[in-house]
Amino acid sequence: MEIYFLGTGAGVPSKERNVSSIALMLLQEAKSVWLFDCGEATQHQILHTSIKPRKINKIFITHLHGDHIFGLPGLLSSRSFQGGDEELIIYGPNGIKEYVLTSLKVSGTHLTYPLSFVEISEGKIMEDDHFIVYCKLLEHGIPSYGFRIEEKAKPGELLVENLKAIGIKPGPIYQQIKQNETTFLDDGKIIERKEFIGPEKPGRTVVILGDTRSTEKNQEFVQDANLLIHEATFDKDKAALAHNYFHSTTVQAASLAMDGNVKQLILTHISSRYQHHDAQQLLEEARQIFINTEIAYDLFHVSIPSN
Amino acid sequence: MEIYFLGTGAGVPSKERNVSSIALMLLQEAKSVWLFDCGEATQHQILHTSIKPRKINKIFITHLHGDHIFGLPGLLSSRSFQGGDEELIIYGPNGIKEYVLTSLKVSGTHLTYPLSFVEISEGKIMEDDHFIVYCKLLEHGIPSYGFRIEEKAKPGELLVENLKAIGIKPGPIYQQIKQNETTFLDDGKIIERKEFIGPEKPGRTVVILGDTRSTEKNQEFVQDANLLIHEATFDKDKAALAHNYFHSTTVQAASLAMDGNVKQLILTHISSRYQHHDAQQLLEEARQIFINTEIAYDLFHVSIPSN
Ligand SMILES: [Zn+2]
Ligand SMILES: [Zn+2]
Numbered sequence: 001m002e003i004y005f006l007g008t009g010a011g012v013p014s015k016e017r018n019v020s021s022i023a024l025m026l027l028q029e030a031k032s033v034w035l036f037d038c039g040e041a042t043q044h045q046i047l048h049t050s051i052k053p054r055k056i057n058k059i060f061i062t063h064l065h066g067d068h069i070f071g072l073p074g075l076l077s078s079r080s081f082q083g084g085d086e087e088l089i090i091y092g093p094n095g096i097k098e099y100v101l102t103s104l105k106v107s108g109t110h111l112t113y114p115l116s117f118v119e120i121s122e123g124k125i126m127e128d129d130h131f132i133v134y135c136k137l138l139e140h141g142i143p144s145y146g147f148r149i150e151e152k153a154k155p156g157e158l159l160v161e162n163l164k165a166i167g168i169k170p171g172p173i174y175q176q177i178k179q180n181e182t183t184f185l186d187d188g189k190i191i192e193r194k195e196f197i198g199p200e201k202p203g204r205t206v207v208i209l210g211d212t213r214s215t216e217k218n219q220e221f222v223q224d225a226n227l228l229i230h231e232a233t234f235d236k237d238k239a240a241l242a243h244n245y246f247h248s249t250t251v252q253a254a255s256l257a258m259d260g261n262v263k264q265l266i267l268t269h270i271s272s273r274y275q276h277h278d279a280q281q282l283l284e285e286a287r288q289i290f291i292n293t294e295i296a297y298d299l300f301h302v303s304i305p306s307n
Numbered sequence: 308m309e310i311y312f313l314g315t316g317a318g319v320p321s322k323e324r325n326v327s328s329i330a331l332m333l334l335q336e337a338k339s340v341w342l343f344d345c346g347e348a349t350q351h352q353i354l355h356t357s358i359k360p361r362k363i364n365k366i367f368i369t370h371l372h373g374d375h376i377f378g379l380p381g382l383l384s385s386r387s388f389q390g391g392d393e394e395l396i397i398y399g400p401n402g403i404k405e406y407v408l409t410s411l412k413v414s415g416t417h418l419t420y421p422l423s424f425v426e427i428s429e430g431k432i433m434e435d436d437h438f439i440v441y442c443k444l445l446e447h448g449i450p451s452y453g454f455r456i457e458e459k460a461k462p463g464e465l466l467v468e469n470l471k472a473i474g475i476k477p478g479p480i481y482q483q484i485k486q487n488e489t490t491f492l493d494d495g496k497i498i499e500r501k502e503f504i505g506p507e508k509p510g511r512t513v514v515i516l517g518d519t520r521s522t523e524k525n526q527e528f529v530q531d532a533n534l535l536i537h538e539a540t541f542d543k544d545k546a547a548l549a550h551n552y553f554h555s556t557t558v559q560a561a562s563l564a565m566d567g568n569v570k571q572l573i574l575t576h577i578s579s580r581y582q583h584h585d586a587q588q589l590l591e592e593a594r595q596i597f598i599n600t601e602i603a604y605d606l607f608h609v610s611i612p613s614n
Pocket of ligand 1: 063065140211
C-alpha cells in the first residue's frame with residue numbers, strides 16, 4: 001500500500017503544483033492501482049512515475065470541479081492507446097458519466113477496454129476480497145465526497161512448529177490447512193485451522209477527503225485511520241476565506257486529524273498563492289496541532305506500514 | 308507575427324512532446340494571440356511562455372480528436388480564474404460546442420467572459436481589419452480542417468519629403484492625409500493621397516493544416532504561403548502506414564511545400580515512436596525535397612519576417 005501524489009495544487013495548475021490526483025498503489029494487495037481524482041495532465045504526471053495506466057482499474061472522483069476531472073478523457077484514451085484491455089470502473093457523483101461519455105463521443109474515441117460507472121452516494125460503495133470503500137458527503141457547495149478505504153484483516157501465519165510437533169510434515173497440505181476451516185488427513189486426523197494459525201493481521205485504513213469546509217461532521221468518518229489525506233487550501237489565518245469558499249485551513253485539517261485519532265496526516269490541495277518556500281510555514285502551523293503531519297508535493301511518495 | 312509551438316507530438320503526450328497546440332502571436336498586429344488546437348496540458352505549456360491566457364481571443368480547432376481538444380475546458384477555466392473578461396471565440400467543426408459546454412456545465416464552471424462558437428466549413432470563416440482566415444477540408448477520416456491566415460496589405464509610408472517640397476509642414480495634417488483618400492487644406496490645396504504615399508506592404512500568409520493524408524487537393528490551399536505548418540507523423544518509409552491512418556510522412560509534407568511554392572515549412576505532430584535523436588533524421592529526409600524546412604519541438608518559437 002503506497003501512495004503517489006500526482007497533483008497537489010488547488011484550482012489551476014502552476015509550475016510547482018499540478019491540479020488534483022492521487023494514486024493508491026495496491027500492486028502487492030490487488031495487482032492494481034486506484035486513482036483518486038484526475039485533474040488535467042494527470043497522465044503527464046504519471047509519465048514521471050512507475051505507474052502503468054493499464055494497471056489503473058478504478059478511478060474515484062471526489063467531486064466534479066474541473067481541477068479534479070479534466071484529465072479523465074485524456075487518461076482513458078491513452079490507457080486505450082497503450083493497449084489496456086482490463087475493465088475500468090469510475091466511481092463518482094452524478095454527472096461524471098455524461099462528461100466522460102460526451103468527451104469520448106465527440107472526439108471519436110473508441111476504447112479497447114470495458115468502461116463502467118458507479119454513481120456514488122453515502123455508505124458502502126465497493127467491496128472485494130481485500131478492501132471495502134465507504135463514501136461520505138462533505139461540505140463544498142457542490143456534492144463532494146470523502147472515501148474511506150478499509151483493508152480487510154489478513155489471516156495469521158500458519159504455526160508451522162505446532163504442525164510439525166504432531167507429525168505433519170511441510171508440503172502442499174500446509175496450504176490446504178491454511179485455506180480451509182477443517183482439513184481431514186488421510187490417516188484420519190482432523191485438523192481445525194484455528195488451532196494452528198496465529199492472530200489475524202488487522203488491515204489498514206486510508207481516508208481521502210475531497211474538497212471540504214471544516215466541520216465536526218467529518219470526524220467519525222476519519223476515526224482511527226492509518227492515514228488521512230486532507231485538503232489545506234489556505235493557511236491558518238484565512239479561516240473566514242476558507243469557510244466562504246468551502247475549503248479548509250492547515251489548522252482545521254490538523255484539528256480533525258487530532259480529534260479523529262488518525263496515525264498520520266498529509267496535507268494537499270495547496271493554493272497557488274503559496275510558493276515553494278511557504279510550504280514549511282504551512283506545515284509548521286499544522287504540526288503545532290498534530291505532530292505527525294506532512295505536506296504533499298507533486299510526485300511525493302509514501303508507504304503505509306502494516307499495523 | 309510570431310509562432311510558439313506548444314505541443315508537437317501525435318496522439319499521446321510523451322516526456323518530450325506534448326499533444327497538439329500552436330499559438331500565433333499577433334500582439335503587434337492585433338494585440339491578441341490566436342490558438343490553433345488545444346490538446347491536454349496546453350495551459351501547462353503556456354506557463355513556460357510569455358503568453359497571457361487573457362490575450363487569447365480566438366481558438367481554432369482543426370478537428371475533434373482528443374489530442375487536439377482535451378485541453379480546452381481547463382484553459383477556458385483558467386482564463387476565467389485569472390480574470391479574463393474579453394470575449395473568446397472558438398472556431399471548430401460541429402461537436403466542439405457540445406464538448407465544451409458539457410464540460411463547463413458538469414464542472415459547474417461559470418466563465419467571467421463571453422464565449423461564443425463558430426462552426427466551420429470550407430471557405431472564408433473570419434475577416435477583421437488585419438486578417439482573413441480561410442478553411443479547407445483535409446483527408447483525415449473525421450472532418451479535419453486547414454486554416455489559411457492571410458494578413459491584409461498595409462498602406463505604404465507617407466512620402467514626407469514630397470509633402471515638404473510643396474510646403475506642407477509636419478503636424479497632425481500628415482495623419483489626416485494618410486487616412487483619407489483626399490484632403491482639402493485651409494489654403495484651398497487638394498491633396499490626393501495616392502500621390503504622396505509609397506507602395507503598400509503586402510501581408511504575410513500562414514497556413515496551418517490539421518491532421519491529413521497527403522493529397523494533391525491540398526496544394527492550392529497552401530500556395531505561396533510564407534509559412535506552412537504541416538504534420539509529419541511518420542518517416543518517409545511509412546507512406547503506407549500514413550495512408551492507412553490518414554496521416555502524412557516527412558517527404559509528403561516537404562513535397563507539398565515544394566509544389567505549393569511556400570517560403571518555409573515547419574513539421575510538427577511527430578509520433579512518439581521517434582525519440583529526440585531521430586528528429587535530425589526526419590528533418591534530413593524533408594530537406595532532401597524542400598531545403599527550407601524545420602522540425603518543431605515543444606516551445607519552439609519562430610518569427611515570420613515581413614515581405
Ligand atoms: Zn473543488
Ligand atoms: Zn487526428
